[in-house]
Amino acid sequence: MRIALLEDEPEQSQHVQGIICESGHSCDAFETGQSFLSSVLHNNYDLLVLDWQIPDMTGIDVLKNVRAQINWPVPVLFLTQRDSETDIVSALDAGADDYIAKPARAAELIARINALSRRSQSAQNTAQLCFGPFVINTQQRSVELHSEALVLTDKDYELILFLFQNQGRLLTREALLERVWGLNRSINTRTVDTHMSRLRRRLGLNPDNGFRIKTIYQRGYRLEALSQQALSHKSPEPDKGVEQPQVMAANGR
Numbered sequence: 446m447r448i449a450l451l452e453d454e455p456e457q458s459q460h461v462q463g464i465i466c467e468s469g470h471s472c473d474a475f476e477t478g479q480s481f482l483s484s485v486l487h488n489n490y491d492l493l494v495l496d497w498q499i500p501d502m503t504g505i506d507v508l509k510n511v512r513a514q515i516n517w518p519v520p521v522l523f524l525t526q527r528d529s530e531t532d533i534v535s536a537l538d539a540g541a542d543d544y545i546a547k548p549a550r551a552a553e554l555i556a557r558i559n560a561l562s563r564r565s566q567s568a569q570n571t572a573q574l575c576f577g578p579f580v581i582n583t584q585q586r587s588v589e590l591h592s593e594a595l596v597l598t599d600k601d602y603e604l605i606l607f608l609f610q611n612q613g614r615l616l617t618r619e620a621l622l623e624r625v626w627g628l629n630r631s632i633n634t635r636t637v638d639t640h641m642s643r644l645r646r647r648l649g650l651n652p653d654n655g656f657r658i659k660t661i662y663q664r665g666y667r668l669e670a671l672s673q674q675a676l677s678h679k680s681p682e683p684d685k686g687v688e689q690p691q692v693m694a695a696n697g698r
Contacts, residue, residue, distance in 0.1 A: 446491035446562055447623075450474045451481045451507060452524075453499045457547070461494065461524065464551045465558070478502040482510055487664070489611065489620040490519060492561055495541075497525035497532070505539050512540040515614060520561040524549055576609055577655040577670070579648070590649055597647070600625060604640055605648060608658070608668040617665035641666055 448465055452458040453476045465472040473490075475481035478501050485493065493511065497504040508521055520543075523536045528546035536544055542564075543557050574581040580589040586602050588595045597605070603625050608616070618637045622628040626636065641658055650656050652671050659667045 446470045446558070447489065448472045448492045448494060448558070449481065449485055449488075449490045450494045451478065451499060451504065452494075452496045453477070454496075457496075461549060461554070464549070464554055465494075467551075468555045468558075470558070476500070478504075478507045478510075481507060482514075485511060485519075486514055487615050487617070489614070489616055489624065492558060493519055493521045494558075495521060495523050495525075497523065497527050497536075505535065508536070508539050508541060520564070522557060522561060524554070574609065576612070579609070579654070579656070581606055581609060588648070590654065595648060600640065601644060601647070605644060608644075608666075612656075612668045612670060615661055615665055615667050619665075621665065637666075 448470055450458065450461055450465070450472055452461060452474060455476075458474045458476070462472045462474050473484065475484060476499070478499055495504040495507055499507075504523060504525065508523075511519070511521065521541045523541050523544045524547060525532075525544075526547045533544050542561055545554060545557060574583065578591045580592075581587075582589075583606070586599070588597060588602065588605060604621070607621070607625055621637050628636075641660075644650065645658055650658050650668075655671050657669050657671060659669050661667060
């Protein structure tokens, strides 16, 4: 998994990074809420680990921004010295998925991370996902448009599933290469551009069907819903839109 860590104390940050990396995951560390949000909103992470007290805003402010601006339920784990019942309840109510008090014990931290990962994968692997006229069956690895099956390669399927699961998010070419093709992010290749061009044609990703793949110059791609109907999918409460509000102002520590 690719994990983003928000921790302003260098020794603690190195300690947590070491635990995460030794378990086989990758971890990018940030010291401020703004730098953390900038990276999270423009890159693809599988899980976020937040401290509460950081220089420019609180961890709760960061979490609220993440939940408001990312149209995808990325798991969030709080790792902080604040361990009162009121603090824990506040973090969970704000959208955190789990909470650990410092100092983190290596085995427990990794167990919590792995548990959140399994829960997230289970939620994403619902047998049938509906997005407007598109129906994705994750068990059969198939995609239908207006009830007609589309002819796709395995990589086409994996790419379109990843796009729909992260609809509204900017996905860099490097992140797509890593997640869909399993290639090192430092590799310079036109593979992603070629597949995106083909998907636009094969899947009918155009205004008539409620979606488009938008190219973000020198960055990557974003799947955008162009109608309210296109946002619907099988879940208790469908998403209401893909508007991306501005980062909320910090209210102190």
